Amino acid sequence: MATDPAESALRAAFLTDLSVSGRKLRTLFDAIVRKRGLTLARARLLLHLRQHGATRQGELALVLELEHPTVVRLLDGLEKQGLIARHAVDGDRRAKLVAITEAAAPTVAELEQLIAELRVELLADIAEDDLATASRVLARLVQSIEAMGAAPRSHER
Amino acid sequence: MATDPAESALRAAFLTDLSVSGRKLRTLFDAIVRKRGLTLARARLLLHLRQHGATRQGELALVLELEHPTVVRLLDGLEKQGLIARHAVDGDRRAKLVAITEAAAPTVAELEQLIAELRVELLADIAEDDLATASRVLARLVQSIEAMGAAPRSHER
C-alpha cells in the first residue's frame, strides 16, 4: 500500500486541478465579457440560440447541461436585458420557445467572434494530440461521475 | 480559413467541456458529502488544514486559489459548524490563524478517506499517461489564462 499504483501524486491532484482550472476559465471569461453585460453562462446560452435557432427551455437545459431552474434565471436576466424573448408555442400552452431578439443580433455576432479569438489564444500552445487526450480523459471522467450519480456506492452511510 | 488548423472541432468544444466537467465534479462531490454538512469548497479547506496544520487566512486563499472574501465566508460557515476556529496571532493583531477544532478531527479523517476512495473510483479506468497529458494541458491552459488576466489583449474595446 506504500506505492499503490492507483494513488500517484497525479491522481491525487487531478480532480482539484480540474475544478480549479474550470473556475479560472469562467472567471477570466466573465471578466472579458463583463462590460457587455454578459457572463460565461449567458454567453453559452446566446451562442446556442444563434447556432441552433429558437429553442425550448427544457431543450436548453439539456444541451447546456444545466438544471431547469438555472436556465429559468439565466433567461430572466437575458430577457430583462432585452437579448432574448420567450414566445408561446402553439399546440402546447405549457411550453415556451426562446429566441434571440433582433436587437441582440449584433451583440451575439460580436460575441461569437470574441469567443473564437479567445479560444485560439488560450489553446495556442497546446498540441492537437494532447488536446484530444485531455478531451477523452474529461469525457471518461464525466461518464464515471454520471454513473456514480445514478448508483452512489458506499457513500450512503 | 475554411480549415484553419487552429480551429478544429476539438478546440471549439474543449473549453466548454472543461467548465462543464468541473461543474459536474463539484455537484457530485457536494451531493456525496452533503449529509455530513459539507461541500467541495469546505472539504478542500479542511483537508488543507489537516495536512498542513493551522494556517493564516491569506495563506489559505493563496493555496486554495480563492479570493479572500470567499475564504472569509467559507470560514464563517465552518466556524458556525464548529469545525474550525480562528485564533489570534501574537505579534500581528491583524492576522488570524485558522485551525481545525478537536471536535472536527474525526469528521476530517473520515473525509480524507472518502476522498481517496472517490478519486480511485472516478479515475479507475484512465491510464496514467493520459492523466499526465491531461494534467499538463490543464496547467498550460491555466498559465495562458493567468497571462491574459494580467494583459488582456484586444478585448478592451
Place this chain on the structure above:
DNA sequence: TGCAAATAGTTAGCAAGCTACATATGAGAT
C-alpha cells in the same frame, strides 16, 4: 369521459465565487 401520471416551466432558498469597497493594524521613511 374523466382521472392519474407525466411534462413544462416556475418559485424559494442555500452555498460558492467574484468584484469593489471598508476597517484595522503594522512598517518604513522623514
Place this chain on the structure above:
DNA sequence: ATCTCATATGTAGCTTGCTAACTATTTGCA
C-alpha cells in the same frame, strides 16, 4: 514621532448553480 503606504481581514452585493417543492398543462388509459 508621525504620516503614509502596505497588509490582513471583513462587509456588501451580484451571478451562477444546485435541490426541493409548486402550478399549469397534456397525455394516456380505464
